[in-house]
Amino acid sequence: MVEFLQFTLSGVVFGMIYAAIALSLVLIWRGTRLLNFAQGGMAMLTTYVAIEVIYKTHSYWAGFVIALVAGLVLGAASELTVVRPTTGKPELNAVIVTIGLLIFFEGLAGILFGGQYRSFPAAFSVTGLRVGGTPLGVSRFDVFTVAAVLFTTLILAVVFRYTTAGLRMRAAAFNATIARLSGIRVARVLTVGWALAGLLGALAGVLVSPATFLYPNSMDAIFVLGFTAAVIGGLDSPAGAVVGGLLLGIALSYVGGYLNSDLTSLVALGILVAVLMIRPNGLFAGARMRRV
Amino acid sequence: MSSEANGDGPDRAGAAGKSASLTVDGLVAGYGEVVALDGVTVTADAAGITAVLGANGAGKTTLLRAVSGMIRPRRGRILLADQNVAGRSPEQIVRAGIAHVPEGQGVIPELTVEENLRIGTMSWRHQRGRSARAAALEEAYTRFKPLADRRRKLASTLSGGERQMLVIARALLARPRVLLLDEPSLGLAPRVMAQVMDLVVRLSREQGLTIVLVEQNARGALAVADHGVVLNLGRVVASADAATLAADVALRHHYLGF
Numbered sequence: 001m002v003e004f005l006q007f008t009l010s011g012v013v014f015g016m017i018y019a020a021i022a023l024s025l026v027l028i029w030r031g032t033r034l035l036n037f038a039q040g041g042m043a044m045l046t047t048y049v050a051i052e053v054i055y056k057t058h059s060y061w062a063g064f065v066i067a068l069v070a071g072l073v074l075g076a077a078s079e080l081t082v083v084r085p086t087t088g089k090p091e092l093n094a095v096i097v098t099i100g101l102l103i104f105f106e107g108l109a110g111i112l113f114g115g116q117y118r119s120f121p122a123a124f125s126v127t128g129l130r131v132g133g134t135p136l137g138v139s140r141f142d143v144f145t146v147a148a149v150l151f152t153t154l155i156l157a158v159v160f161r162y163t164t165a166g167l168r169m170r171a172a173a174f175n176a177t178i179a180r181l182s183g184i185r186v187a188r189v190l191t192v193g194w195a196l197a198g199l200l201g202a203l204a205g206v207l208v209s210p211a212t213f214l215y216p217n218s219m220d221a222i223f224v225l226g227f228t229a230a231v232i233g234g235l236d237s238p239a240g241a242v243v244g245g246l247l248l249g250i251a252l253s254y255v256g257g258y259l260n261s262d263l264t265s266l267v268a269l270g271i272l273v274a275v276l277m278i279r280p281n282g283l284f285a286g287a288r289m290r291r292v
Numbered sequence: 293m294s295s296e297a298n299g300d301g302p303d304r305a306g307a308a309g310k311s312a313s314l315t316v317d318g319l320v321a322g323y324g325e326v327v328a329l330d331g332v333t334v335t336a337d338a339a340g341i342t343a344v345l346g347a348n349g350a351g352k353t354t355l356l357r358a359v360s361g362m363i364r365p366r367r368g369r370i371l372l373a374d375q376n377v378a379g380r381s382p383e384q385i386v387r388a389g390i391a392h393v394p395e396g397q398g399v400i401p402e403l404t405v406e407e408n409l410r411i412g413t414m415s416w417r418h419q420r421g422r423s424a425r426a427a428a429l430e431e432a433y434t435r436f437k438p439l440a441d442r443r444r445k446l447a448s449t450l451s452g453g454e455r456q457m458l459v460i461a462r463a464l465l466a467r468p469r470v471l472l473l474d475e476p477s478l479g480l481a482p483r484v485m486a487q488v489m490d491l492v493v494r495l496s497r498e499q500g501l502t503i504v505l506v507e508q509n510a511r512g513a514l515a516v517a518d519h520g521v522v523l524n525l526g527r528v529v530a531s532a533d534a535a536t537l538a539a540d541v542a543l544r545h546h547y548l549g550f
Contacts (some may be wrong), residue, residue, distance in 0.1 A: 164414075171403065175400050181386060181394065182462065183386040184414045
């Protein structure tokens, strides 16, 4: 019973990281039907920015905040310089460009910061919490991880739902033609979407790196899991991305805990293939289709 | 962006008051290798209704798409009053005062009725405050009563006629001087179709809006239009008073199918 609780809680923690990456993929997918393969690379690079700032300033929070800002800037800059010129060209061009960006980011990180594994500090204690002597299997920092992703998601949800800027973004995502004909500068909206995706990636990178170490490829596996979470959620739905992340995190935690942790990557790929075969539009597509 | 600075468009003082003509002059446009418009010249008189007719593939929709900036014209001028807007982006052209209601699914079904309407004010300047936008929405609800009752509902719950009402209301919120309507009666019941046509006439007569009406239903369009233009394979084959066109039996048989 205690084991089950521990596996579930630690699944939720990792699930929130996958959710953050999934959400960042959904933000870009909704606007342009483009899967951003560079998402993990952007997250990795901004996490290096965080670690450098933390070493220089000895302040975790300075690194945290600057990483998020760097994520915003890197996302917007990637869209403006590299992705924008593929507008109106075959869809594959944009995909290839994002793969190229990934290779570029990983190479750049290798040149600037070296290829060795680096440990990344956590904001809070990583020793396990206990309730009445029972270990929960999660730490204070894990709680912070869940809270930070939930908080960011909630802010995004409120902005999308209740502000004019959010309406502009939703309109552009649902129907770019009508949005443009109504005077919405869709190109600018896309840049903002990439910036927000960069921010979410930075958040995920900073939160996951204490557990995974940081190196130029460190986010590749997280990207695949985030992508799986996004596909489970339907790629189109921000709420689906979060739920998909949680489901995947918990499922993999059970697999790793009860079976064998070597199996988790295999099971994740199995889930991805199964979802694509059985519900290619994601688990939540049925309800959405009916609504439209 | 420059159109925002020059103070023209939906932000000019007393927007609804001033009528403007629309002249398309020697317009060439197409998709890839295909030339869909081959030197089209059309004038839509200020505050009048100009029907653009012709068979499928004649270039009617392409004409509207070129005027609103959805496709970039290769040659020719698009004059709103005496301002050439050819080559500008759709975002700039709606600010200059041309609103385009595209064919078919013009509502965004995932958004509520009110959100769909709010999109109509997105071309406004930021300086124009929340209260001005709210007042404009209330004005729209007053004119289109059925929308007021359903403002919180998703647009997907609306009937075909209500959807058409919604997209026209949204286009009007941009305070255009010229309204481009692509097949507004498509798929509507005859009674609803008559209501839409009635609305089109009132917009031109009462508000001085210049209307370009693209219709497959040539008989219905000529009944409300002042002027008619017939396109065939990307060229203008006839341009005359609506009554003259409707009376031309040979032309009707040949191009309009009635």
